[in-house]
Amino acid sequence: MTKQQIAKLIIFPLVIIGVTAILALYVCVPLPMGHYGGFYMEKENTLDFVCIGSSTVREGFSPTQAEKEFGYKSYNISYSPIHQAIVKIAMQEIVRTQKPKVVYIDVVNLTYIEEKNENERKYDARMASEDYIACITNEGVRKKYYKDLGITPDIKYGNPLYSFYNYHNQWRNFEGWDDKGFVAINRSSTIMPKTDYTPEPIEISDYNKNMLGFYISYAKEHSEIKWIFGNMPKFITDGLVEQTNKVEWIKQKIRSGGLEFYDFQEYMGENGINLDPKKDFSDGQHMNRHGAEKFTRWWLQHMIEHHF
Secondary structure (H helix, E strand, O other): OOHHHHHHHHHHHHHHHHHHHHHHHHHHOHHHHHHHHHHHHOOOOOOOEEEEEOHHHHOOOOHHHHHHHHOOOEEEEEOOOOOHHHHHHHHHHHHHHOOOOEEEEEOOHHHHOOOHHHHHOOOOHHHHHHHHHHHOOOHHHHHHHHHHHOOOOOOOOOOHHHHHHOHHHHHHHHHOEOOOOOEOOOOOOOOOOOOOOOOOOOOOOHHHHHHHHHHHHHHHHOOOOEEEEEEOOOOOOHHHHHHHHHHHHHHHHHHHOOOEEEEHHHHOOOOOOOOOOOOOEOOOOOEOHHHHHHHHHHHHHHHHHHOO
16 A cells, blocks of 8 residues: 555545534534524513423424414424423523513423433433523523532533534434524324323332422412423324323323423314324424424414413
């Protein structure tokens, strides 16, 4: 092998790494800021409705469509999957910076991270917390959250290679991401939903019970806002049975606590949202662009009738 060939073998991988880093820096890194930072670009006390949730919220409700069709301003505080620390902070930040009529909190975050230590190692949740806190414009408040959560700002925040390969929250967003926390997905589903399923409540972990206790108590403490909890529309497959059973347990606790819970499975038929598992979903639990359009229109009409 000649020196020229050896040089090519060395230079080529370096070029690939360099191009990857540049693409990540200029394309991927701003996306978490779009989900979180955009919230702080809204004028104080101008939002009518805020959604907090994971990818089912991010891909299911369109704030832009809601404003165009109904004139109500809204925002999705979303991450995939959002974890409990972000929900806890988001509730406090909404009260501090906005006075919306309604806040919707999707409770699926209480089903998949079972203990505090998992926030350090699962689902890039640590990076999500740091991204969100870093977007808070008030330095004193930002430092308080870092201290309360025991988080020291990590080098991963803004690290282009880390963000580039964090595919679940980056690559999927390229299909139709906007600046209000909504991602439009174009693909359709091939799922076969279960037709003989009845939820059987499964108790959640002690860590999640404590978090649920905070959600409930904070919502009651700030009753000037209408807090609605729920489970976004989905078609139940074998892989969603355990999660849905845990949501059933959470639903019972929230309703027994005197708060409102929307189980959208109760509204998915022809007399409600009229969602189709093949046409309106990209998989069992994520709506595509068509499903999101249907759901957003139905949800706003419903809230205008009952909550606004």
